[in-house]
Amino acid sequence: QQQVKQSPQSLIVQKGGISIINCAYENTAFDYFPWYQQFPGKGPALLIAIRPDVSEKKEGRFTISFNKSAKQFSLHIMDSQPGDSATYFCAASRGAQKLVFGQGTRLTINP
């Protein structure tokens, strides 16, 4: 049972473009929505996270947009760079309970 659905599975964006990855969740009790970034040969690392009391959170070129009524959240990478090429995972949890991860998106930024 997949409680967090992520799309697309893979994405190719030109350098300088905007990368957008989407996630949808089912459990309305979730109240923490992080995004993890994983480079080849490495473990995932927390990139940015949001709580449902705000609709957007921005850190540098990375922005999470959150739509509570639609039960959806997305990651936007502005001015995408080749160094952003990685696999991205969305996740959700209720408080400090265990995280439920999406299926992952392999992002490639072409120079």
Place this chain on the structure above:
Amino acid sequence: DADVTQTPRNRITKTGKRIMLECSQTKGHDRMYWYRQDPGLGLRLIYYSFDVKDINKGEISDGYSVSRQAQAKFSLSLESAIPNQTALYFCATAQAGGSYNEQFFGPGTRLTVL
């Protein structure tokens, strides 16, 4: 992350063999987790432990067992490995007592079962 280490980093084994994957952490975290990563399936939780005396099954625990030898050590065992357990395995840690669950991942173990 050098604070969470996994051994071995790569392992090839045969069907039916017993294998142990080890995880150690120097972050002082109480919570530890084992995940497996498969293409198109993301990260799926195998087992997790909130302290030395606490072990909990995740969503895909069948065929696996764990041991929490100390606060800093959490091992995953495959008693009789099968080919569909070929995957990338990650250990993660988290601080207890926080409001939210930021997890810190090790570098992973690539396991191949022939």
